[in-house]
Amino acid sequence: xxxxxxxxxSIPELRKKVMLTIGLLAIxxxxxxxxxxxxxxxxxxxxGTASEFFEKITLFAASDLREATIFGLGIMPYISASIIFQLxxxxxxPLEELKKEGEAGRKKxxxxxxxxxxxxxxxQSYMYLKFMLMSGGPSGNGDINPNFxxxxxxxxxxxxxxxxxxxxCGTVFLMxxxxxxxxxxxxxxxxxxxxxxxxxxxxxxxxxLVRNMKTxxxxxxxxxxxxxxxxxxxVLFVGVVFGVVFITxxxxxxxxxxxxxxRGRRVYGGTRQHLPLRINQAGVMPIIFASSLLIIPGMLMGxxxxxxxxESALFKPLNLIGLTLNDQGSFVFNLFYVVLIFFFCxxxxxxxxxxxxxxDNLRDSGTFIPGYRPGKRTTDYLEKxxxxxxxxxxxxxxxxxxxPTIVYGSLGVPYSIAGFYGGTxxxxxxxxxxxxxxKIDSHLVMRNYRGLLEGAGGGVSPVV
Numbered sequence: 001x002x003x004x005x006x007x008x009x010s011i012p013e014l015r016k017k018v019m020l021t022i023g024l025l026a027i028x029x030x031x032x033x034x035x036x037x038x039x040x041x042x043x044x045x046x047x048g049t050a051s052e053f054f055e056k057i058t059l060f061a062a063s064d065l066r067e068a069t070i071f072g073l074g075i076m077p078y079i080s081a082s083i084i085f086q087l088x089x090x091x092x093x094p095l096e097e098l099k100k101e102g103e104a105g106r107k108k109x110x111x112x113x114x115x116x117x118x119x120x121x122x123x124q125s126y127m128y129l130k131f132m133l134m135s136g137g138p139s140g141n142g143d144i145n146p147n148f149x150x151x152x153x154x155x156x157x158x159x160x161x162x163x164x165x166x167x168x169c170g171t172v173f174l175m176x177x178x179x180x181x182x183x184x185x186x187x188x189x190x191x192x193x194x195x196x197x198x199x200x201x202x203x204x205x206x207x208x209l210v211r212n213m214k215t216x217x218x219x220x221x222x223x224x225x226x227x228x229x230x231x232x233x234x235v236l237f238v239g240v241v242f243g244v245v246f247i248t249x250x251x252x253x254x255x256x257x258x259x260x261x262x263r264g265r266r267v268y269g270g271t272r273q274h275l276p277l278r279i280n281q282a283g284v285m286p287i288i289f290a291s292s293l294l295i296i297p298g299m300l301m302g303x304x305x306x307x308x309x310x311e312s313a314l315f316k317p318l319n320l321i322g323l324t325l326n327d328q329g330s331f332v333f334n335l336f337y338v339v340l341i342f343f344f345c346x347x348x349x350x351x352x353x354x355x356x357x358x359x360d361n362l363r364d365s366g367t368f369i370p371g372y373r374p375g376k377r378t379t380d381y382l383e384k385x386x387x388x389x390x391x392x393x394x395x396x397x398x399x400x401x402x403x404p405t406i407v408y409g410s411l412g413v414p415y416s417i418a419g420f421y422g423g424t425x426x427x428x429x430x431x432x433x434x435x436x437x438x439k440i441d442s443h444l445v446m447r448n449y450r451g452l453l454e455g456a457g458g459g460v461s462p463v464v
Contacts, residue, residue, distance in 0.1 A: 007449055014186070014443045021185035024177050025196050031071045031173075032200075036166060038148040038159045039068040068163075070170040073124055075193050078175045081116040083285070085109060090351045117175060118168060125167035129160060186443075187436040195432040198425045205417045209233075212414075229411060240403055244430045247396045250279040252389050254382075259366040273367075275358075277386060280393040282348040284427045287401050289348075290340035294333070298325035334405060338398040345394035346387075355382035400427065 009015045089095040089109075098105040148159045178189030213225045253274040301322030308314050324332050356379045363374040372378045408418040444450065 004444075004450070007444065008440065011443065011447060014440070017184070017186040017443075018440075021181050021187060021192065024181055024185065024189075025192065028071065028174060028177060028193055028196060029200065031170065032069055032197075034070050036068045036070065036072075036163050038163060068128075070166050071174060072128070073121060073167050073171045074197065075171065075174050075178065075190055077120040077124060077171050078113070078117045078178075078190065080120055081113045084116065085113055087351065114172075114175065118172065121168040121171045122164060125164045126160075128167070129163050186439050188432065191428070191432040191435065195429050198429050201425075205414075208414055209417050225411075225413065229413075232411075233407070233413070233417075236403070236407070240400060240426065241430065243396070244400060244426055245434075247280050247393065248427075248431055248434065251276040252279065252385060253277075254369060254385065256362065256367050256369055259368065275362075275369075277382075277389060278393075279389050280396065281353055281386070281390060282345045282393065282397075283431070285348045286341045286344035286394070286397055287427070289344045290337055290401070293340060294325065294337055298322050301325065330409075334402050337402060337405070341398045341401055342394045345390055345397060349386065349390050353386055355379045355386065358382060397427075 008018065085095065089099050095109070098108055101108075148156060174193060175190075178193055181187065181189030181192060209225065209230075213230060215227065217226050217228060253276050256273050256275050258271050258273070298321075301318050305315050305318040305322055308318065324330055325336070326333075359375065359379040359382060362368060362378065368374050369378055369381065372381050404418040407413050411418075
């Protein structure tokens with residue numbers, strides 16, 4: 001492995017790309033620690049539902065909402081804008097036509113995505129600032145530096161404008177960093193920023209694990225990390241990573257055959273190939289949607305219970321529902337979580353995978369699936385296969401998603417530690433790592449070198 005790493009840095013072009021990527025990621029991490037001047041503290045010690053919400057979002061937002069920095073919003077507004085346009089592109093005719101215009105249409109969609117990103121940043125940064133204003137102290141200004149307050153005790157409106165502008169520009173700058181990595185570095189820039197934000201939480205999680213660990217047997221007691229708990233966590237982590245790698249690379253290969261045609265005295269075509277369909281076609285989107293949607297009802301019910309007061313007849317049912325939906329170790333929470341993951345798996349797959357379009361492309365290229373006539377029968381077959389493998393992918397995502405909640409709920413391990421045993425963070429880290437390795441491999445193979453994973457089972461996808 002060290003020899004392969006040496007080869008990477010011995011190739012001038014590849015070395016330049018890798019060093020540029022590392023430098024841009026370093027800039028991202030430096031800006032991550034530059035706080036807004038008008039903020040006196042961070043909200044990481046707020047506790048309660050808000051603290052848990054920020055801790056979950058931190059794992060896949062490439063940011064830390066518990067600290068008001070210039071990159072406080074992270075890259076999530078850009079991802080939200082991209083998802084919105086991807087969804088609209090399936091139901092809004094003008095955007096659907098724009099997607100079919102090739103490179104020109106893609107540039108226009110990217111331009112619209114940037115505009116929507118700025119709008120989302122302005123709204124989110126303003127709401128985030130207002131939440132911080134009301135989060136601490138009796139007057140609701142516990143997180144604001146007194147030097148920036150107006151005469152009435154609130155943050156001066158000019159500084160509110162500056163804070164919103166700085167956080168918006170921070171996200172736009174991160175979006176530009178990602179584009180520079182795409183163009184001049186190596187790997188997918190936005191994905192690498194997210195992975196860097198996830199991996200940056202590991203030292204803190206490991207420190208917290210070591211600090212709370214006891215060098216004695218605790219009988220797997222909840223809230224106590226003993227020797228057997230540590231062994232269980234290590235075994236569980238290895239098993240989850242193995243499963244994530246297997247399913248991420250898993251494919252259903254459908255055999256195809258091209259039609260024969262004659263030109264002059266030569267016969268062309270007739271070759272056998274395969275059409276790869278990913279088992280986890282939806283990626284991490286179902287977990288992101290499900291976890292985000294599941295947080296909202298619990299917070300709303302808890303807020304309504306506080307609003308109606310303890311003397312009201314509605315207080316107990318609302319409070320019970322809120323506590324149940326916020327309890328990650330409860331059966332009801334995990335049941336709703338799994339149901340939402342299955343729903344969004346099929347929903348996202350239906351948006352991103354079009355069997356009719358794929359069937360038409362096969363027919364236009366003179367390729368067919370043996371045993372199925374081109375057209376409707378091929379479309380129905382592709383749809384049936386995708387429904388079946390999506391069920392497997394959804395079941396896998398459900399298992400990976402609830403592992404952190406089980407570890408957090410049953411063992412009492414802090415969520416900053418349990419979050420690395422599954423869920424969105426681990427899926428993103430593994431997927432981006434494989435994508436980065438494949439791009440480096442393409443440069444090595446082009447120069448007649450062996451790939452990073454060659455000889456270790458790399459590049460071979462499990463077939464279902």
